[in-house]
Amino acid sequence: QKEVEQDPGPLSVPEGAIVSLNCTYSNSAFQYFMWYRQYSRKGPELLMYTYSSGNKEDGRFTAQVDKSSKYISLFIRDSQPSDSATYLCAMYISSGSARQLTFGSGTQLTVLP
């Protein structure tokens, strides 16, 4: 079993829809949770990060962490064609050597105009 599971999709939605992207994880020691966006043939860029449980909002994006269920989500409101990309969840434990990130496999999202 992978430490981080993410539905690979692909996911297609119409413009303006609310998108929900999700990851589950098995290691309860994870403390920092991130969402990266990766356009085709480009490097990932950080969208949001959260520490511990709760919600964090940034514009059209909301990141949610439920540590009791080991479940994280990214919601995109009023989705735009420019949101079409692969979304990667990542997480790490703050103590230890290099605070290595553990990534999900990514969800490919297409927002149709």
Place this chain on the structure above:
Amino acid sequence: DGGITQSPKYLFRKEGQNVTLSCEQNLNHDAMYWYRQDPGQGLRLIYYSQIVNDFQKGDIAEGYSVSREKKESFPLTVTSAQKNPTAFYLCASSPGTSGSSYNEQFFGPGTRLTVL
């Protein structure tokens, strides 16, 4: 402009050849990382370095080698021992690894390696 550069963008290699992928950063970051990305598998850590002249193996280091002679440079060599090297390679850096504060990793644009 501050950032991470990787070269070349595309690289073709014949079987049995070693190739070296370049990664340079001008962010003054202490830590640097190499990842491999295959379709449907996310990013897997190959090697990482926390300081100059020191590096550690990640989850899939076999068939790869690195060096960290300068803070800003972390080249990756894909050797002929790597059985399936065709992939997208990503370099990243982060400010440091000490303490317990949040530590974002910044990624380069990637190098796509194809073995012919």
